[in-house]
Amino acid sequence: MAGMADKARRRILAILVASSALVPCVAAAQDSVTVAGYGGAMRKGFDAALVNPAAQKLSLKIRSETHSDLPSIRVQVQSGAPAWDLVHLGGDECARGESEGLFEPLDLSKIDDASVPAAARGKSWVATNYYSVVLAWRTDKVKQPPKSWADFWDAKAFPGRRAIAGLAQETLEIALLADGVPKDKLYPLDVERALAAIKRLKPQIGVFWTTGAQSTQLIKDGEVDLIAIYGSRVSPVIEDGSAVQFTYDQGILGYGCIAIPKGAKNAAKAKELALAMVSPEIQANIIEKMDNYGPVNAKAYEVRKFTSEQLAKTNSSPQNAGKQVLIDAAWWAKNGDKAEEAFKSAILQ
């Protein structure tokens, strides 16, 4: 018995020694970068289209984590040793994080206006993908397709219960467009005018949704007849065969972006990864793999041939981008808190 135990102990020891010798080898062969982003279906598409192909190109190992928006990143940077090397955020959060000095500088000298528009990049962040907030409706309830937010606001011509987001961003833009503000005169946003318009529509609003999943459920179950909703959240409902349709007309084009938290352990590799993710070749994957999102790098459209179906579904394709309004993340970074608070108070009153 004692002999067997001894033997077993020796074998374990041998395995331990062997594996401890192995660990540094693996680490040296492949650098790893920890990417923190949102969860859900969006993340799957984001990883499949951008993170994994870019990591493969650079032979990086990716560790995936989920963050809880900018505050969680702020806390990590303040701690001095952030656990995340690259974070995926909303455009206004990147602009805000940069103004607070939370990110490592990024060398974007190779990127020009012809590829990524100036509004969609900063000194320490760059946009990765467009998302859209669009007007969708139940075709079994709303017979005549609405074409604009003014139609959405017109309860006489388009009767039915409505839902809009319980979040100010994109919703204030929508309200101003409905109130007749021309597309190119939206910013700086007239918050009071937007809130007045929202108050006017309030009797028609059944729900102010707060999560993407909730918005999907509202239109799918017919809890509301018209909704302002993320394009990526409504298209699965349509594919499921529900009587729902949406339009890119007057959609709000916003973007997600990436940045590297200041002091990140693998910042150098994360910067390479970031640049690879916005390169035209990798960006082109969005057109194929992320329905109702779109590449921010315009050159992505020149990399390969895409089917007309793929281009119709891509929100930043030439045929769709022109119908929509590009969000001004810088305005939101500066005025977001106040606007959000005023909006919250308006919908409760």
Add this chain to the structure above:
Amino acid sequence: MTGMIAAASSGTADASYFARAERREAWSFALLALPGLVVIGLLLIVPVGWLFVLSFIGKDGGVSLENYARLAQPVYVITFVTTFQIAGIVTLGSILLGYPVAYLLSQLSPRAAAICMIFVILPFWTSVLVRTYAWLVLLQRRGLINSWLVSLGIINEPIPLVNNFIGTTIGMLHVLLPFMILPLYSSMKTIDGDYLKAASSCGASPMRAFWDVFFPLSRPGLFAGTVLVFILSLGFYLTPALLGGGRVSMWSMQIATNVSTYSNWGAASALGVLLLVVTIAILAALNKVFRVDKLYGGR
């Protein structure tokens, strides 16, 4: 202290022996309670104390009352009123629904009561999230209840039962009902049936016997349930967030918004401190009126 002095002055060996034994016992009880006290201290007192400190620190890092001044804004006033309105309605509703149920349970045979009790406790074993979503399925415009009412011809148009004040109240009532029934049941169980028999043999009608004998005796359970439900309602988050449709704002939701959207810990702390103070004040007031401490075994 007084025991020690008494033991020293009495001078007899017996007295000092008992005093020492008593002291030893007191110390060993204190030691036994220590782990619990440490846990409470570390997990409750310290964080709450820290929040209290944070609530007095302004955006610039100095001591200020700005976080409390912010609470005068209409959003917070509305939220404060809504929170108490909902807590009040839910408490009243749970009394009206819970009292008859507890009464019925207390009158059943032990076997039948045990079986029925399972249905009261069953919701406890299901996650609040699941139950809340279940209400969404039942109450929504094309949900079970509305489609029944419409197809039975009782109503022509679906009525808005969820994504508003009503839905929130229904959902919370369902979650909190057991907290009313259980204390009521346990206090009703201790009421001797002979009192009621005595009342009726003195000529009281069943109604009179109930109101004059049974109800006053069930009051401790009623107060315990009321306090539990009311105070739990004040801190509700999940159910109003999911069933309120963004139009019902409760105190805890404002705390969450301040932390997650504005990342303003000072403001969130001020909200938390105010809720805590108000809750303690209510508890103290109820205690004065109803001697609630008796329910917890105090004398």
